[in-house]
Amino acid sequence: MEGAKVRRLDEHDIGAAIALTNLENWGYTRADFVRLLTLSPEGCFVVEANGRVVGVLTTTTYDGLAFLGAVIVSPELRGKGAGKQMMETALDYLRSTGVRTVRLNAYLNAIPFYERLGFQREYEVIRWTGSTATGRARGVRPLRLDDLDGLARFDATYFGANRRALLDLLAEEVPSTFLVAESRGSIRGFLAGNPGGDSCEIGPWVVAPGRGSVSQDLYRGLVAAAGTADVAFSGPSTNEALLEFVRNRGFEEVFRALRMRWGADEFAGDPRGVWALGGLEKG
Numbered sequence: 001m002e003g004a005k006v007r008r009l010d011e012h013d014i015g016a017a018i019a020l021t022n023l024e025n026w027g028y029t030r031a032d033f034v035r036l037l038t039l040s041p042e043g044c045f046v047v048e049a050n051g052r053v054v055g056v057l058t059t060t061t062y063d064g065l066a067f068l069g070a071v072i073v074s075p076e077l078r079g080k081g082a083g084k085q086m087m088e089t090a091l092d093y094l095r096s097t098g099v100r101t102v103r104l105n106a107y108l109n110a111i112p113f114y115e116r117l118g119f120q121r122e123y124e125v126i127r128w129t130g131s132t133a134t135g136r137a138r139g140v141r142p143l144r145l146d147d148l149d150g151l152a153r154f155d156a157t158y159f160g161a162n163r164r165a166l167l168d169l170l171a172e173e174v175p176s177t178f179l180v181a182e183s184r185g186s187i188r189g190f191l192a193g194n195p196g197g198d199s200c201e202i203g204p205w206v207v208a209p210g211r212g213s214v215s216q217d218l219y220r221g222l223v224a225a226a227g228t229a230d231v232a233f234s235g236p237s238t239n240e241a242l243l244e245f246v247r248n249r250g251f252e253e254v255f256r257a258l259r260m261r262w263g264a265d266e267f268a269g270d271p272r273g274v275w276a277l278g279g280l281e282k283g
């Protein structure tokens with residue numbers, strides 16, 4: 001787009017970034033953008049035109065895998081190439097830092113935009129909200145800092161890369177709603193909840209496949225720790241046990257996004273162990 005330039009997002013741009021993402025009601029707060037900048041200080045971008053921020057996107061890198069999110073262009077400037085310019089700058093940056101695989105969760109109507117940039121379809125990600133009564137949680141306790149090494153290894157098996165930096169931040173931010181399920185000295189699952197207003201956003205939530213009861217215990221533990229039964233989260237449509245869980249609890253499907261991949265088909269992890277993403281923009 002003529003007169004538009006892509007540059008790094010810094011702390012001064014957070015207000016403008018929130019104003020843009022609010023147009024889609026994505027609910028980003030200052031703390032969310034600060035967290036994204038802490039994780040990838042060089043990896044978040046804006047498009048500026050006539051001294052005004054008119055586009056934003058964020059990236060978060062884990063090993064050779066990056067997640068891309070919060071992609072938006074000001075409505076009056078859409079269709080003029082700003083989105084493409086911003087995406088190409090981000091992809092060039094990621095490639096230059098050694099990233100081999102980029103993933104994102106695309107709104108269904110934005111799929112052609114990403115396909116034109118070389119992204120391929122993987123699987124659907126579903127967002128749910130719900131509220132249910134709970135029972136007793138067995139074998140679940142708050143995270144201890146000395147869990148983090150083992151937890152990052154456990155998480156990488158299912159997520160596909162090492163998210164230690166994100167887990168460290170969550171351990172600081174939400175210590176009382178970051179829960180671990182352990183049995184006979186081994187980690188079987190974990191969940192981080194981020195309570196805000198009347199509801200609690202869940203994610204990441206990771207459980208070894210075949211251990212549905214561990215997921216139930218973590219969920220019950222979270223509702224008790226968060227002090228609210230209203231939850232929201234997004235998870236992979238390929239996790240059959242998760243689909244059964246939301247069906248049994250009568251949770252409501254809010255929308256679907258499509259997981260897409262650019263670059264090498266690496267860091268696939270095992271989505272059968274993923275119950276909630278760390279956030280649509282962070283994987």
Ligand SMILES: CC(C)(COP(=O)(O)OP(=O)(O)OC[C@H]1O[C@@H](n2cnc3c(N)ncnc32)[C@H](O)[C@@H]1OP(=O)(O)O)[C@@H](O)C(=O)NCCC(=O)NCCS
Pocket residue numbers: 024071072073074077078079080081082083084085105106107109110111112113116
């Ligand atoms: C999606 C979005 C970021 C695209 O930005 P943009 O500046 O309008 O896109 P561009 O003008 O750079 O388009 C680049 C190419 O994608 C195509 N394209 C863009 N949006 C498209 C859509 N919704 N459907 C089909 N093609 C689309 C353009 O035609 C163009 O094709 P070309 O390269 O062959 O000319 C912008 O429309 C937006 O902010 N949408 C609302 C928020 C949103 O949905 N974000 C994505 C969340 S996953």
